[in-house]
């Protein structure tokens with residue numbers, strides 16, 4: 001069995017795959033190393049042969065997690081590393097090591113699946129967009145606050161915006177102008193994301209006409225559903241890229 005981990009700024013996405021056919025055994029989203037450990041311990045018949053991971057956390061946090069996995073599960077951990085070029089994609093950053101590894105893997109996954117120009121949109125703690133041309137050249141990208149950051153900035157920097165998660169979820173069942181604070185904020189922020197998608201699509205069209213593939217991923221991908229009709233929703237895009245970057249012999 002193989003354990004795969006995508007350690008973002010807010011959550012660790014994990015999954016266990018098994019056998020040559022690569023069957024999904026289990027998967028989950030957790031908010032701490034401890035919660036990951038608990039989820040894995042609950043799996044009956046878990047027998048890990050290897051583990052591969054990507055992390056955008058600090059080196060100290062990442063090595064603490066690696067230590068825990070090696071100690072508690074007796075597995076050696078392979079970490080995705082920055083690269084100037086891999087699998088036909090050329091990192092477009094001036095300083096290639098500074099490009100977020102989750103972005104890099106999502107790009108590798110997208111180019112692997114599309115084999116042509118692509119726009120990759122990731123809706124996590126931050127929202128990112130990346131442009132990859134037909135020859136695999138990464139043209140660069142954009143980073144802006146994601147849904148959790150936008151709503152928390154409003155909650156933190158105003159005095160009268162206060163509401164709970166249940167109300168937030170209920171507010172997002174419609175896009176109509178809000179008639180309460182929670183509706184106004186949640187729908188306003190969700191429109192920011194939707195507007196972002198439209199702008200990125202416009203830019204991609206200016207480069208490539210209609211001949212490109214849009215990939216949408218990240219925990220909040222649902223918020224932009226329907227904005228880009230031909231887009232491919234690939235929740236595990238980072239894992240697709242992880243398999244490309246860290247093949248297991």
Ligand SMILES: Nc1ncnc2c1ncn2[C@@H]1O[C@H](COP(=O)(O)OP(=O)(O)O)[C@@H](O)[C@H]1O
Nearest residue numbers: 008009010011029123124125126148218219220
């Ligand atoms: N099972 C889940 N657990 C936690 N958050 C989830 C889950 N499913 C979707 N989300 C959404 O995913 C968002 C975080 O996206 P994610 O891609 O995991 O971020 P990051 O990679 O930055 O940690 C949260 O704002 C939340 O709304």
Ligand SMILES: CC(C)(COP(=O)(O)O)[C@@H](O)C(=O)NCCC(=O)O
Nearest residue numbers: 008009056098099100124125126143
């Ligand atoms: C842009 C990000 C914060 C996105 O992280 P996420 O929302 O997936 O947790 C991450 O890819 C990162 O830390 N990147 C380094 C900076 C850069 O890509 O330029």
Ligand SMILES: [K+]
Nearest residue numbers: 008102124218
């Ligand atoms: K992410």
